[in-house]
Amino acid sequence: MEKQQKIISMFNEISKTYDITNRVLSFGVDKSWRRMACDLAYKFYDKNSIEIIADVACGTGDMCEYWQKRANKNKIDVKTIHGIDPSSGMLDVAKQKLPQFSFTLSSATNLPFEDESVDIISISYGIRNVIDRIDAFKEFRRVLKPNGLLVILEFTKNEKDDFRSKLREFYMKKILPKIGGLVSKNYEAYQYLPDSIDNFLSAKMMRDELQEIGFITKYQKSFSFDISTLLISQKV
Template structure:
C-alpha cells in the first residue's frame, strides 16, 4: 500500500469515532476557527449568490455544516455545495448528518469538475494528508472561478519559541495520542496527527506553494496560539 492509500485507510478505520474524538481533543475550539473561516470568506467574496462551494477532504462534513449555517446569517445563497473525500467511511458519517448534500469520492489532486465552476473551495485539516499537494493546488486553481477563493484551515509547523509552545507540543505529542487512541482504539492514527504536523510546511512555505499555483494569499492568520492557521487565497 502506498503512503496516500495508507492515510485514507486510516481515516476509514477511525471514521466512526472521528467526531467525538475531534470535539474532545479540540475542546470545541475548532467551532470558532470554522466559523471565522466561513464568515471571513463570505465577507471577502462579497457576492450574495454562489453557484458552487466544494469542500475537499470533507471527512464527516463539519465544514459543509458551517458553510450552510454561516450563509444563512450572512444572507448568502449557496446554489450547490459538494463534499469530496477519498474515504468512503468518513463520507458515510457525513451523509447521515447531511442527507441533502452531494458527496463524491475523490482525492484532491484530480477532481471530477469542469474548469472554473467553483466560487469557493475549502479544505479544513485536510491538505496535510494530500501527498500530491502541489498538484492539488493546481487542481484547485483549475476548478475555481477567476477571483474565486480557496479557504484552508490547517495546523502548520511553528518554531517552538516560548513556554506555551512547549505546553502545546506536550499536548500534541503526549496527551493527544493517548486520548485519541483511547476514543478511537487506534493509537497509530492519533500518533500520525502530531507527526504529520511536524513534517508539514510552515505558513510561509505554504503561501509560496499557493502563489506558484496562481492562488494569491489575501488573508493569513494563526488562531489560538497559532494552533490553527487560516489561509484565504484568491484565484488570479
C-alpha cells in the same frame, strides 16, 4: 501499501469515532475556527449569490454544514455545497448526517468539476494528508473561477521556540495522541497526527507555495496557541 492509500485506510478505520474525538481534542474550539473561516470567506468574496462551494477532504462533512449555516446567517444564497473525500468510511458518516448535500468519493487531485466553475474551495485539516499537494493546488486552481477563493484550515508546523510553542508541543505530542487513542481506540492514527504536522509546512511556506501556483493570500491567522492556521487565498 502505498503511503496515500495507507492514510485513506486509516481514516476509514477511525470514521465512526472521528467527530467525537475531534470535539474532545479541540475542546470544541474547532467550531469557532470553522465559523470564522466561513464568515471571512463570505466577506472577502462579497457576493450574495454563490453557485458552488466545494469542500475538499470533507471527511464527515462538518465544513459543508458550516458553509450552509453561515450562509443563512449572512443571508447569502448558495446553490450547491459539494463534499469530496477519498475515504468511503468518512463519506458514509457525512451522507448519513447531512443528506441535503452532494458528496463524491474522490481525491483532491481529481475534482468532479469543470474548469473555472467553483466559487469557493475549502479544505480543513485535509491538505496535510494529501501526498501530491502541489498537484492538488493546481487542481484547485483549475476548477476555481477567476478570483475564486481557496480557504485552508490546517495544523501548520511551528516556527517559534517560545513558551506558548513549548506548551503547544507538549499538548500535541504528549497529551493528544493518548486522548485521541483512548477515545478512538486507534493509537496509531492519533500518533500520526503530530507526526504529520512535524512533516508539514509552516504557514509561511504554504503561502509561498500557493503564490508560485497562482494564488495570492488575502488573509492569514493562527489561533489557539498557533495550533490552527487559517489561510484565505485568491486565484489570480
